[in-house]
Amino acid sequence: KAGVTQTPRYLIKTRGQQVTLSCSPISGHRSVSWYQQTPGQGLQFLFEYFSETQRNKGNFPGRFSGRQFSNSRSEMNVSTLELGDSALYLCASSRTGIVNTGELFFGEGSRLTVL
């Protein structure tokens, strides 16, 4: 059974640009959630999508957005990049989602560097 796949694994952008990251969940999982991991702030929850609807949202500015498609694949977008957006972005899929305390299966992450 294929795991959670995140693309791209590494990318470099400059300030002011935007970036789109992709996450393909485990087959049959309807929940995809996104997390930012930095040395200074640790792991922080961004948002969760379930069946194409955003169900939960963390405390991030509106520059961070996401969506989920009918096949459960999800994308997150960060606009007007800032140096502080440099981070490892992790996505996780779950059959029942965070609300039902379902087990989260994580991808290996997309490492974004903003110059």
Add this chain to the structure above:
Amino acid sequence: AQSVTQLDSHVSVSEGTPVLLRCNYSSSYSPSLFWYVQHPNKGLQLLLKYTSAATLVKGINGFEAEFKKSETSFHLTKPSAHMSDAAEYFCVVFQAAGNKLTFGGGTRVLVKP
């Protein structure tokens, strides 16, 4: 407000000796609690979870954790460390009210041969 504190940022143990990773939480309501492990350049993997059933929870790879409501703690233990246990460990709290998921700062475990 909900918060999670992992009391040690780094723990060093010798192979074959016990491991103790400490986690304290604060939550207005009865939370669900998790421990996840992250090996270098990998995503997180669930070790175990507590969701208001038995207070002693057994997980994968010989890990277990005990929920102590009076102490607001959820410490992770393993009787005998293995080299493969070298990784970063995260204590995570989910509070149904508000659907808030909060991660501790992580504990990096070093296992010496």
